Amino acid sequence: MLFGLDALATHDWSRLVHAYGHATDTPGHLRRLVQDVDAAWEDAVAHLHTAVTHQSTVYPVTAPVAMVVAGLLEEPGFDRPISYGWQEPPRPVRAHLLDFLAAVAEGTEPDRSEGELWSIYHNPRQRDTDGPWDIETPAWAYDAVMECRSVAPALVDPVLRCLPDDDPRTRAAATSAAAALCLVPTVSSRRAEIVALVEDGARDAATFHERVEALETLDRFGGVSRSFLFDRHPGIQLIAAFSSSLAHDPDSSSAVWDAVTDPERAAAWYSARSVL
Incomplete structure (x- = not known):
């Protein structure tokens, strides 16, 4: 699996959708993350939280974007605080990106089995396998969740490397993201490791x-x-x-x-x- 901006070229973004339509605008938002400009970061973070994930829903574009974001977490400039949201004080860019990865994990609906998800989302009569995704068709939802479950194990290590971050707001976001990933069924083999690391944080935090x-x-x-x-x-x-x-x-x-x-x-x- 490719991480960071290297992953951009591996997808046909015109065939992926987010909450507002075809994801042709998503690569541009992701490239803005490396511009080292507050306004660009704020725009990109807003896109992640309102289009790539939206109200606990993941989309066909979500898993590819998660791989890009995970590869960028350790960018040195991301310790700079930016504003996002109406009520939230400025927090480091890295914390906002970790929040996005937590949303990706939560969007996999970890409390449901694969069979339950299939029953809820799969409707082959509405699927056009030869054409692009139809955003009005719920059939893509099952595949989107499964893709996010598939990439979840690859997200764990980038998130865990943020646990000892110098900024407590980023450490808190990393802890939440690690916990959310821990619940994803495909990450079950690392549950004990993640719990132990979070326990260490609960004992040793300043x-x-x-x-x-x-x-x-x-x-x-x-x-x-x-x-x-x-x-x-x-x-x-x-x-x-x-x-x-x-x-x-x-x-x-x-x-x-x-x-x-x-x-x-x-x-x-x-x-x-x-x-x-």
Whole structure:
């Protein structure tokens, strides 16, 4: 598999579609990622999040684009913050790209089996196998999801290399992307490795809030270890106690009891300056 801009020439983009039609404009947006211009980056990121993926849906163009983006993650300029979205403060370009890869993983509908997806999406009467994709035809959806599942294992290592990034916002985005990929059935062989790396982040992160984000990520796939019930920080103990995997653990009650019996002390755990 080719990564980065090298992958652009391997596809006939006129035969692929995104949320708004044929993807002939997508290569231009991807090339803008290497222009080192804030406006170009913002335009490209917007295209990724509104056209290449859209409201949790993946398209025939999504898997090829994911390979391009994964190959560009380590571009040195991508540590510069840009604005995207109405409510979000500026974040590094790399964080936005990791968010896109997380959306790709989530768009594979990992909670459904391949057979279930086939039943939902496949309709051979609507398929024109000799012509370009018809954006009005839902038959392409199954193939799009399967293609994203197929490339998901190749996305793992580029994402994991971003876990130790210097910027905490990028580390958080990498953690979320790794967790989303972990749920994709084709990545199951690396689940234990990914969980271990996210656990390391939950234990070793510099700030309390980053540790909480890592724990919340682990909770998405029921991966919160009991060891966090005995963490050095009582706030982490409490977050672990309310995780889905530990909510009924007998040792969870002590963390909850400490919080309710001394609320003033508990409030200090969550201050903006809470750092370990």
